[in-house]
Amino acid sequence: MPNWRCSMETNILDNVLAQMRNALKQKEIQHAVAILQSLRLPDQAELLGELNNDEQVRLLPRLSPAESADILEEMDEEDAAELAAALPATAVISIVEEMAPDEAADLLGDMDPIQAEAILAGLENPEEVRPLLLHSDDSAGGLMTSEFLVLRQQMTAAEALHTIHNWKPGAEMIYYLFVVDQHGRLCGVVNLRQLIVAEPETLIMNIMDTEVISVPTGTDQEECARLMTRYDLLALPVVDENNRLLGVITFDDITDVLEDEATEDIQRLGGAQPLDRAYLSTGVFTIARKRIGWLMLLFITESLTGSVLRFFEDELQAVVALSFFIPLLIGTGGNAGSQTTSTIIRALAVGDIDKKDVARTFWHEIRTGALLGVVMGIVAFVRARIWGSPNTLAITVSIAILTIVIWANALGAILPLLAAKLRIDPTVVSGPAMSTLVDATGLFIYFQVARMILKL
Amino acid sequence: MPNWRCSMETNILDNVLAQMRNALKQKEIQHAVAILQSLRLPDQAELLGELNNDEQVRLLPRLSPAESADILEEMDEEDAAELAAALPATAVISIVEEMAPDEAADLLGDMDPIQAEAILAGLENPEEVRPLLLHSDDSAGGLMTSEFLVLRQQMTAAEALHTIHNWKPGAEMIYYLFVVDQHGRLCGVVNLRQLIVAEPETLIMNIMDTEVISVPTGTDQEECARLMTRYDLLALPVVDENNRLLGVITFDDITDVLEDEATEDIQRLGGAQPLDRAYLSTGVFTIARKRIGWLMLLFITESLTGSVLRFFEDELQAVVALSFFIPLLIGTGGNAGSQTTSTIIRALAVGDIDKKDVARTFWHEIRTGALLGVVMGIVAFVRARIWGSPNTLAITVSIAILTIVIWANALGAILPLLAAKLRIDPTVVSGPAMSTLVDATGLFIYFQVARMILKL
Numbered sequence: 024m025p026n027w028r029c030s031m032e033t034n035i036l037d038n039v040l041a042q043m044r045n046a047l048k049q050k051e052i053q054h055a056v057a058i059l060q061s062l063r064l065p066d067q068a069e070l071l072g073e074l075n076n077d078e079q080v081r082l083l084p085r086l087s088p089a090e091s092a093d094i095l096e097e098m099d100e101e102d103a104a105e106l107a108a109a110l111p112a113t114a115v116i117s118i119v120e121e122m123a124p125d126e127a128a129d130l131l132g133d134m135d136p137i138q139a140e141a142i143l144a145g146l147e148n149p150e151e152v153r154p155l156l157l158h159s160d161d162s163a164g165g166l167m168t169s170e171f172l173v174l175r176q177q178m179t180a181a182e183a184l185h186t187i188h189n190w191k192p193g194a195e196m197i198y199y200l201f202v203v204d205q206h207g208r209l210c211g212v213v214n215l216r217q218l219i220v221a222e223p224e225t226l227i228m229n230i231m232d233t234e235v236i237s238v239p240t241g242t243d244q245e246e247c248a249r250l251m252t253r254y255d256l257l258a259l260p261v262v263d264e265n266n267r268l269l270g271v272i273t274f275d276d277i278t279d280v281l282e283d284e285a286t287e288d289i290q291r292l293g294g295a296q297p298l299d300r301a302y303l304s305t306g307v308f309t310i311a312r313k314r315i316g317w318l319m320l321l322f323i324t325e326s327l328t329g330s331v332l333r334f335f336e337d338e339l340q341a342v343v344a345l346s347f348f349i350p351l352l353i354g355t356g357g358n359a360g361s362q363t364t365s366t367i368i369r370a371l372a373v374g375d376i377d378k379k380d381v382a383r384t385f386w387h388e389i390r391t392g393a394l395l396g397v398v399m400g401i402v403a404f405v406r407a408r409i410w411g412s413p414n415t416l417a418i419t420v421s422i423a424i425l426t427i428v429i430w431a432n433a434l435g436a437i438l439p440l441l442a443a444k445l446r447i448d449p450t451v452v453s454g455p456a457m458s459t460l461v462d463a464t465g466l467f468i469y470f471q472v473a474r475m476i477l478k479l
Numbered sequence: 480m481p482n483w484r485c486s487m488e489t490n491i492l493d494n495v496l497a498q499m500r501n502a503l504k505q506k507e508i509q510h511a512v513a514i515l516q517s518l519r520l521p522d523q524a525e526l527l528g529e530l531n532n533d534e535q536v537r538l539l540p541r542l543s544p545a546e547s548a549d550i551l552e553e554m555d556e557e558d559a560a561e562l563a564a565a566l567p568a569t570a571v572i573s574i575v576e577e578m579a580p581d582e583a584a585d586l587l588g589d590m591d592p593i594q595a596e597a598i599l600a601g602l603e604n605p606e607e608v609r610p611l612l613l614h615s616d617d618s619a620g621g622l623m624t625s626e627f628l629v630l631r632q633q634m635t636a637a638e639a640l641h642t643i644h645n646w647k648p649g650a651e652m653i654y655y656l657f658v659v660d661q662h663g664r665l666c667g668v669v670n671l672r673q674l675i676v677a678e679p680e681t682l683i684m685n686i687m688d689t690e691v692i693s694v695p696t697g698t699d700q701e702e703c704a705r706l707m708t709r710y711d712l713l714a715l716p717v718v719d720e721n722n723r724l725l726g727v728i729t730f731d732d733i734t735d736v737l738e739d740e741a742t743e744d745i746q747r748l749g750g751a752q753p754l755d756r757a758y759l760s761t762g763v764f765t766i767a768r769k770r771i772g773w774l775m776l777l778f779i780t781e782s783l784t785g786s787v788l789r790f791f792e793d794e795l796q797a798v799v800a801l802s803f804f805i806p807l808l809i810g811t812g813g814n815a816g817s818q819t820t821s822t823i824i825r826a827l828a829v830g831d832i833d834k835k836d837v838a839r840t841f842w843h844e845i846r847t848g849a850l851l852g853v854v855m856g857i858v859a860f861v862r863a864r865i866w867g868s869p870n871t872l873a874i875t876v877s878i879a880i881l882t883i884v885i886w887a888n889a890l891g892a893i894l895p896l897l898a899a900k901l902r903i904d905p906t907v908v909s910g911p912a913m914s915t916l917v918d919a920t921g922l923f924i925y926f927q928v929a930r931m932i933l934k935l
Contacts, residue, residue: 293821
């Protein structure tokens, strides 16, 4: 996903940023506002995010509350909360009034609770937002909006279109319309296409789809994203235990979830806990904290490797040349394991394999490992001979590498699947974890092979 | 993205699969068809994909061509092409007739060219599909459909809605409607919401947005996905060099692109070339081929580490205990580097940092490295003393680890940004590549520190 390719676009934004900073410095605030207003919304949010807090606070009150609301909704959640905290409460109240309830709840949830309460108290309809604050940010309840239009079964298609015409909903809310009974229980869905294509006098109950996919409020956001992607849904209704419609998750919230989840997986595979916000906005202490746990655990495990070396001290003393191949052997093992584990973890995440596929996956990787091991074994033999090692040592190295690669592939295939079976996130089997595991065990294999072949 | 959590759902599909297999074995094909028809489309495609080729070929002709077309569009592209190749040409022709032109082109593009040509020749309108075959699968031209409805500027909103009512377009085609002039040049876009919300007599030219985001046919699919995600677009128009509208990319194609791109990044970060299709459908030889290149290159680089060891042979002979800490030191360095590089690469991909942020990123990681290095240095000192190493050796190890962690963080931050500047995909700096680089350089640092402190 190469944002780094879009150099032209970035350069344009850089230029605009320089112009804006210049205008602000010269106190030409009206000019700065005009520049901002000439941009598309996502670009406005990015640009405002690049300004410092002081510049933001001077600029934002010059926009209308509706414009400010749009920009805050588009910004990084934590950045938006920081900016809102720096504005006067009355300004924030009129901005929040313009926000969709789910976005307002997200913003208030990220602010200091006392400030948030003061703003809530100033709203015209705080009861639209308050219940949404109870849901966790990464659950269906936290993603949904409570502002939606419902249809009734006895309406005609023409009446439904007329209702929509008068309601003038937001763009992301209009494509799916949910049908409820007199108790507010979800009983069907029609999409806008069906309403337009249908003959005007058709009753909703005759075109609606009654098998609606819905989720309870507590559903994890990943599961919501997975359902919407799998079934190509533009909106997903959220219901309570009595199937009453509480809110709707729309497609624009889901692409962000998908991106965040892939980011978390990649950071975990690199052997670190995921960061909660954008990289450069995360402090050095926080980044270090997210990494130190794994680094320490791997350090302790890696001590094992030292112990293995101490255990084979006599063999090392006898044939010092054995030590030259240590980095080569454990390095290759770690690399093969890391290749395997990242492939398997991603295949699990996208559903290409399933935790019941243990045997097939294991067999797949054993054979891949054997193929790779034979090739690497031959190369290692040649390499050892070029270094002037005797034939017996060269054979030791090449048999060790064959065994280690098969072992690393088997481990890389089995461990993530085992984690999944135990309902642990398979990304715990990160690349670094694999290298560390293979280091100790690989050395053990190496010295065992050396003992046998070199008769130590 | 935990597909592994949805055990219940998977179990249901497993049950249905068992029922279907049973029905097929007992020659109750009508029953098997009924089971298939009771499912939602993505589940139908998954289930059919689980059957073997023989079972598929018996089942598919019992469905209507339209049903078959929907299922083939939903299946993995390579699996669909394999299945189509096994069906009689006449059956395939009537199925392809029911497909959207972009999907038909995808299917034919994955089939044997001679078979594909025979099917094209049998189609009613081969000229709808043929031009699409010229575009690469992963470009805008390969993603777009050539079947779309255009509006004219002088139409009213009511006339536009009437046109759409009569045209009855597919669900993914209806939300954005593009406006062209008499030469077919793109001059605006209206979404369905605007048409419904507008007063019926409003002219299209008065509600359309004239600043349309469009791409040329050659645009990479990642760039298309990035634009649609950033601007929350449900459709992206594709134009020729004269701004004539050639086709439209719809949102349902884009979630797949996003998923595929994240998969490729993760596989590359694990140190392997990405696979073109689902893991278990990829043969062992292909998987090995995708991995051997990196494994070999890293092996050669890792030989350097052996050379560093040989270079310091005298020091090793003098203090054998130095060798016990080798795995610990280079392991920790590799892990720290791998943590950094995965964070930086993902931050680049999602646009959190930019290749112009080199200095800030470098400084961020130097400080993080210093923090982590101090903590790890203290732990290493304690560890060395527990192993009974003398104070001087323990100090050597802890200074070495501090230096190595800072070095690994700096390298992990700079290399991906450098790759991006050189317009190379930053994922070349995979976890395995980082470990291997840090192995050789880390050892060098270790022995230099040892020389100074132990006065070797």
